[in-house]
Amino acid sequence: MTHFESEIAALQEKLLLMASRAEAAVNKAIRALVEREDDLAREVIQDDDYVDGLEKEVDEQVVLLLAKAPLAKQLRLIVSASKIARDLERVGDEATTIARRAIELNTEPQLKPYVDIPRMATMAMQMLNAALRAFTTGETHLAVEVIPQDKDVDALNRQLYRELASYMIEKPPTITRCLHLMTISKSLERIADHAKNIAEDVVYLYEGRDIRHGIAPPA
Amino acid sequence: MAAPTSISAKNSSTQAETRPLLETRNLELFYGTSRALKGISIGIRENLVTAFIGPSGCGKSTFLRCFNRMNDLIDGVRIVGECKVGGEDIYAKDVDVIELRKRVGMVFQRSNPFPKSIFDNIAYGLRLQGIRSRSEIEGIVEQSLKGAAIWDEVKDRLHQSALGLSGGQQQRLCIARAIAIRPQVLLMDEPASALDPIATGKVEDLIVELKKDFTIVIVTHNMQQATRISDYTAFFYIGELVEYDLTTKIFTNPAKKQTEDYVTGRFG
Numbered sequence: 001m002t003h004f005e006s007e008i009a010a011l012q013e014k015l016l017l018m019a020s021r022a023e024a025a026v027n028k029a030i031r032a033l034v035e036r037e038d039d040l041a042r043e044v045i046q047d048d049d050y051v052d053g054l055e056k057e058v059d060e061q062v063v064l065l066l067a068k069a070p071l072a073k074q075l076r077l078i079v080s081a082s083k084i085a086r087d088l089e090r091v092g093d094e095a096t097t098i099a100r101r102a103i104e105l106n107t108e109p110q111l112k113p114y115v116d117i118p119r120m121a122t123m124a125m126q127m128l129n130a131a132l133r134a135f136t137t138g139e140t141h142l143a144v145e146v147i148p149q150d151k152d153v154d155a156l157n158r159q160l161y162r163e164l165a166s167y168m169i170e171k172p173p174t175i176t177r178c179l180h181l182m183t184i185s186k187s188l189e190r191i192a193d194h195a196k197n198i199a200e201d202v203v204y205l206y207e208g209r210d211i212r213h214g215i216a217p218p219a
Numbered sequence: 220m221a222a223p224t225s226i227s228a229k230n231s232s233t234q235a236e237t238r239p240l241l242e243t244r245n246l247e248l249f250y251g252t253s254r255a256l257k258g259i260s261i262g263i264r265e266n267l268v269t270a271f272i273g274p275s276g277c278g279k280s281t282f283l284r285c286f287n288r289m290n291d292l293i294d295g296v297r298i299v300g301e302c303k304v305g306g307e308d309i310y311a312k313d314v315d316v317i318e319l320r321k322r323v324g325m326v327f328q329r330s331n332p333f334p335k336s337i338f339d340n341i342a343y344g345l346r347l348q349g350i351r352s353r354s355e356i357e358g359i360v361e362q363s364l365k366g367a368a369i370w371d372e373v374k375d376r377l378h379q380s381a382l383g384l385s386g387g388q389q390q391r392l393c394i395a396r397a398i399a400i401r402p403q404v405l406l407m408d409e410p411a412s413a414l415d416p417i418a419t420g421k422v423e424d425l426i427v428e429l430k431k432d433f434t435i436v437i438v439t440h441n442m443q444q445a446t447r448i449s450d451y452t453a454f455f456y457i458g459e460l461v462e463y464d465l466t467t468k469i470f471t472n473p474a475k476k477q478t479e480d481y482v483t484g485r486f487g
Binding site: 002004069070071072073074075076208 | 442443446470471472473478479482483484485
């Protein structure tokens with residue numbers, strides 16, 4: 001391994017560390033909501049600074065590595081790393097949002113058993129997991145499979161919105177709680193969007209194909 | 220490997236206009252019994268910059284010199300296969316090599332101005348061509364120096380020795396000398412490798428500017444330079460043309476592993 005290759009490996013390593021922290025934050029935030037555990041939520045909020053710091057470190061490394069004028073796959077990896085780091089940082093932010101809303105919700109009686117939200121969380125986390133596994137292993141088919149799943153999470157988010165809207169109409173005292181749940185649902189929907197972005201970056205990284213927006217690049 | 224597929228895809232509506240200006244088919248070159256070029260087929264398009272890259276000894280400079288028969292000057296060189304400029308076989312018996320070299324000019328790694336004045340460096344070739352009119356020569360000298368982006372730096376000392384210029388200025392003077400006789404093609408063999416980054420930048424800007432009027436083929440070891448100035452890139456390895464495609468493709472997503480390994484510095 002050349003010196004430059006080991007620097008690139010260190011960048012990948014940092015990104016994976018960031019990914020594991022972001023994933024853990026989302027899982028913990030959902031547990032904080034479902035198990036009504038404020039302490040877990042507070043941990044998520046505190047830990048977010050760490051993920052933010054990692055994003056800055058990744059970007060610093062990216063700039064240093066770009067200054068060494070990489071080409072071909074190394075160039076694609078470095079550019080993708082910066083984009084993936086941004087997506088992971090946003091995943092961390094969404095986890096914080098969920099945690100904050102969980103703390104608010106925990107001050108009042110539970111509106112209803114949480115079924116769809118944990119389901120959405122599982123779907124979004126599976127997408128994120130698959131995209132990151134594809135990033136680590138180069139199995140781009142895993143990344144390609146992630147992309148259509150985003151629509152399922154979107155559909156679940158819309159369904160939850162409709163359900164919560166009727167709740168609010170029927171029982172105005174639930175409005176605050178419903179709005180918190182809507183925000184959480186939207187956060188999960190965004191996490192799925194970030195997973196999709198990462199999956200698209202992984203395909204670009206390994207195959208050099210830009211599949212964003214479902215548009216094939218010009219020949 | 221003939222013209223890359225992406226060229227025909229890109230320019231399918233203007234096929235006639237985009238016929239390659241320089242073309243080889245199964246070109247082989249031997250130094251004595253050693254085969255230095257192994258069946259190279261390529262089509263190089265007009266008014267574009269094409270870069271040749273590859274590790275030392277891969278044959279890229281040898282191949283470049285085939286296009287103006289500079290290899291004829293080396294003992295024991297034998298060439299088989301086709302090599303055409305503007306559709307004409309330049310190795311045919313009746314080809315006038317002097318005329319060919321007027322059409323296909325060359326700029327070398329080390330600037331090599333004549334030990335004469337700046338003016339005479341350019342006027343010399345024009346006089347050899349039989350141009351006698353002082354005003355015509357003056358006009359072409361000025362035009363060439365402007366074309367090579369060096370006019371402003373030398374216009375007040377045209378009659379001083381060219382050897383007093385800096386390395387970067389000397390190289391641009393050599394480019395001015397090459398373009399003065401209005402060739403169709405400019406072959407450049409590592410034209411900026413002996414220059415500092417500022418002079419390199421000027422020569423690179425000049426190359427991009429010159430492609431409006433000339434077809435340029437450049438050998439370079441500096442891959443970032445190839446990415447900055449060339450439209451197409453050909454990667455050579457041990458006498459073979461491994462990959463030839465749009466520069467953006469070669470440097471961001473090459474098709475062949477050997478190219479990937481070379482541009483990422485894994486060998487060479």
